[in-house]
Amino acid sequence: AMSLVRRSICSPIKCRSHPNPILLHQYSSLQHPSKQSPRSQDAQHEFSLYFHYPYCNKLCPYCAFNKFQRDRSQNPSDFQLLSAYECSLSKISQSSWYNNEIKGYPPNLRSVFFGGGTPSLGSPKMYEKLIGHILETFGDRTDEINSPDSISDAVERNPTGETLSKSRCANVEISMEMNPTLATPTTLKDMKLAGINRMSIGIQSLRDDDLKFLGREHSGKQALDILERAIKEYDGRVSADLMFGTPSHHKSLDAFVEDSLRPILETGVRHISLYELTIQKGTPFHKLYFHDKAHIMDDEQLASLYEACIELCREYGLYQYEVSNFAASPQDECRHNIAYWQGIDYIGLGPGAHSRLSNNDHTSRMEMVQFAKPEDWHFESTTDSPVHSKMNELVNWGGNSKITPISPKQRLNELVMVALRMPRVGLSLQKLRQHTNDSQASFFNNQYVNYSRIQDLIKEGLLNVVEDSGDLHLRATERGIKVLNGVLNEILLD
Ligand code: SF4
Structure with missing residues (x-):
């Protein structure tokens, strides 16, 4: 964790799209990205x-x-x-x-x-x-x-x-x-x-x-x-x-x-x-x-x-x-x-490779790890019968030593931790809703983050919420990215 703080030290970020920071009281009046059609979201x-x-x-x-x-x-x-x-x-x-x-x-x-x-x-x-x-x-x-x-x-x-x-x-x-x-x-x-x-x-x-x-x-x-x-x-x-x-x-x-x-x-x-x-x-x-x-x-x-x-x-x-x-x-x-x-699905193939993917309607997410020894991985990947088909209906390509469902809390933690690493993008509200499968989720009202601390950190100038391309984004500010690990410790609940 310390290395994240160490690696988070940085200077001002150039924002090319020049999004406007918005005030908290304006938040509820913005049109939410969830109003886009499901097809247009899923097309992405x-x-x-x-x-x-x-x-x-x-x-x-x-x-x-x-x-x-x-x-x-x-x-x-x-x-x-x-x-x-x-x-x-x-x-x-x-x-x-x-x-x-x-x-x-x-x-x-x-x-x-x-x-x-x-x-x-x-x-x-x-x-x-x-x-x-x-x-x-x-x-x-x-x-x-x-x-x-x-x-x-x-x-x-x-x-x-x-x-x-x-x-x-x-x-x-x-x-x-x-x-x-x-x-x-x-x-x-x-x-x-x-x-x-x-x-x-x-x-x-x-x-x-x-x-x-x-x-x-x-x-x-x-x-x-x-x-x-x-x-x-x-x-x-x-x-x-x-x-x-x-x-x-x-x-x-x-x-x-x-x-x-x-x-x-x-x-x-x-x-x-x-x-x-x-x-x-x-x-x-x-x-x-x-x-x-x-x-x-x-x-x-x-x-x-x-x-x-x-x-x-x-x-x-x-x-x-x-x-x-x-x-x-x-x-x-x-x-x-x-x-x-950005929490996009990825499939890792090869000894010890990881995958993370959501099911088709984004209601759950899985983590898979392939066999770590090349010989074991090779054998399992080339056998016809799926190794874990009973455990998991989503995947049937085998070669996995472990398939673990990711709990909603782990999923949100993952999303917040990785998204805030990108200071020009941050955590998209649209993604938050898609990944929590909650069309009403916001940065300030879900059960997995300390939303009162998010509000405090916004007031302290370490986080901000900006509107960009019709979506809302929670971002670490220039000061926030320098202490990103501390910010994450404050907002993620155990
Ligand atoms: S041991 Fe191999 S994988 Fe590891 S750093 Fe060296 S070259 Fe890269």
């Missing part, structure tokens, strides 16, 4: 797909993700992974959830993300086949209406997927995490031809001492070179992912701000993700540094470093759209991550 029903690639070349000592060192003799091959992913996709496309048996139309695919592990270890051929399969199964149906044969035509015209990436998935963001160690100009090109249209480069730092400390195998120069090439190859649809809080940053903030962040911004990159190094249980770093606080920056240092980063990003035209993320324009924001922060 979207989902995202996440693919977990579980292998890494070498394991980093700070990493707490579910990952396995690549051992080609024991682990499933790329094409076995592909068959498991494809089996799951077919089952999803036949599920009652996807086919929306209540209303009769399936949700739109919003984004696809290949994460890991190290997904860039996978072969471009595997991704080409997988992306082709995804788009055939879930692609933008507008194309089908205009030209029913557009997918097969595109595949035939260009088996590399280039045509697909340009025509078929123009609106579907397809991102991949790229480790600079494995990236070559050819890999970048091949992944683009396979259909990837956004690259997220795991740079972490440009200083070789930081990279050595983090157990990374690439140099700063290598990372910068790949970033520059990726920006050209992907027409600017690239994120540089950085990590701060290493011993060198502890000695001097400039070790991060001037040595890593500024040269990266100089490349003209249009998206940056900044994460703090956290020492997590179960990692080699936890054993090494848990008792050695000298290696962990204190809160004041972190706050100063974070403010300096925000200032520098702003100097280069990147604004903070989420506590850890910066973009040059709304088109550069990561659509996939926004799905998480």
